[in-house]
Amino acid sequence: MNYVQVIEGTTQFLIPWQDDAAHFPPGSAPVFFNRRMELNRDATILLLKELLPAEYLDLMAATGVRALRVANECEIPVIANDRDFEAIRFLKANAQRLGLPVRVVNRDANALLSTEKFEVVDLDPFGSPAPFIDSAVRSARKYLFVTATDTAPLCGAHLKAGMRRYAAVPMNTQYHPEVGLRMLIGHVAREMMKYDRGFEPLLSFSFEHFHRTHLAVVPGVRAADRTLASLGFIHQCPHCSFRSVEAGLVPSGRTCPGCSVALLPIGPLWIGDIADRELCLRLLERIPGVEFGSKARLSRLLRILAAELPVLPHYDYHKEAKRLGVSPPAMDILLERLVQKGYGASRAHYSGTAVLTDAPPEVLEEVLSL
Ligand SMILES: C[S@@+](CC[C@H](N)C(=O)[O-])C[C@H]1O[C@@H](n2cnc3c(N)ncnc32)[C@H](O)[C@@H]1O
Ligand SMILES: [Zn+2]
Incomplete structure (x- = not known):
């Protein structure tokens, strides 16, 4: 196999080389590196520089770019796991070349999460994270980060797949990326609160073809009840753009005041804040001091998130x-x-x-x- 050296952030690493640049769709190559996820990784690096946790697990590390960047750019002890043996070979080689103390693990994600707890669990799969959320919430001590790239099921474009994976009813609306993000966070909330734990969203966003959420886990029944209180429904008129929001797990029957037709409930969804605005401002202050490929786009994203009005949907x-x-x-x-x-x-x-x-x-x- 050929290799090519790439740099992301301030970290250099080797990835397998193919003619179609450094992007291997699932199944076409044994090891995966997706340049289009740079902003996703940059946001996580920036946040980890602020949180400085004692350890960080990249549960599905592939070539290791995220894990290696965290170890190198945040100087946090990293555990990098992947079930793919080829990926593990790259991970080990890359960590060794860089002299980074990364603990490399070659296990199935759910098996690892069921036997060990980690301060930060970062779940970054191909497609849907749904099969891993239960074990991830059990394993994450302080923080849980999740990426979802199955945007069509989450936003209602593939309705049945969305309902099966997330046990909620999405709808393809003019605000579909918001439905997707709130479906995802809502699902994590329901998986989390059954263990009498809740969370506070630190930084969540929809960008291009993915949703990403970074959550701070808060133990205890009261935190779980606060999380429960942030679940609810958007009631959408099928004819006009009227919508209303209702908290709770049982949607009431509502009617559009203009069209006199029944509103359609979407959810249950996360209807609380998606980000901590103060934290977004602190992250913005860090931007001049970092070398990120997505610097301009990430700054714009954080500026908008910090100023978003706490209402929904858009x-x-x-x-x-x-x-x-x-x-x-x-x-x-x-x-x-x-x-x-x-x-x-x-x-x-x-x-x-x-x-x-x-x-x-x-x-x-x-x-x-x-
Ligand atoms: C999207 S890639 C991860 C990308 C990486 N986090 C990054 O930012 O570059 C998904 C990886 O998950 C791994 N994977 C898929 N299912 C898994 C499982 N059940 N257990 C462990 N690894 C798994 C695949 O081998 C693949 O390398
Ligand atoms: Zn109407």
Whole structure:
């Protein structure tokens, strides 16, 4: 096999080389490295520099880029696991070349999590993390990080797969990335709270083709009850953009005030905060001191997350404008108009046309039609 040396962050490592650059879809190559996940890894490195945990488990480490970067750039003791023996060979070779003290483990993820506890568990699988969440929440002492790339099941585009994996009902809406992220966090919440533990979301986001959440585990029944209180439903009108949010695990029957039709419940979902805004600001302060390939994109993401209004779900205001047959104003003008009417309004990180506001739909329609 040929090798190529790549650098991500300030860490150099070897990966297997193929003609189609450094990206091997599942099954096409024994060892995996996906350059498109750089921002995902950069965000985790930045957060770990702030949290400085005593140890970090990369549960599905593949070539080891994430694990090696954590060991090298955060100077945290790292455990890197993968069930693929070929991946383990690369991991070991890379760790040795860099002189990094990485403990390399070659086990099935669920078996490892069922026999050992780790301060940080980072779950970064191909596709859905659902088969690993139960054992991950049992093993994670302080922090649990999860990536999901099965965006179609999570957002309702593949409805039945979403229902089977996450035991909740998604819906393909104009705010589908938000449904996906809140489906994922909601599922982790239900798996976590059955063990009388809860969590606080530190940093969660949807970006391109994946969802990512970083959660701080909080032990105890009271924390579990707080987590339970952040589960609920979005009720969506099938005809217009009216929506309402309800806490709890049993959705009530609700009707659209404009269309007089039954609203459709989406969930149960996480309806609480997705990120700690103060923490996002602290992470932003760290950005000038790091060498990240995704520096500009990550700064923008953190700035938006820090300023997101705590309401849900967002509107895609271009889709709203299209529905109304009007041409959309610039984002800043729209936000300004909503604020002038006395409502809160902010961008949302889900897309360049995502708006969060506590204004009712008729006010949004009014300011879009000016
Ligand atoms: C998406 S890759 C991980 C990428 C890596 N975390 C990174 O940031 O570069 C998924 C890896 O999970 C491993 N994997 C899949 N199922 C597993 C299981 N049940 N136990 C352990 N490893 C598993 C695969 O061998 C593959 O290397
Ligand atoms: Zn309606």
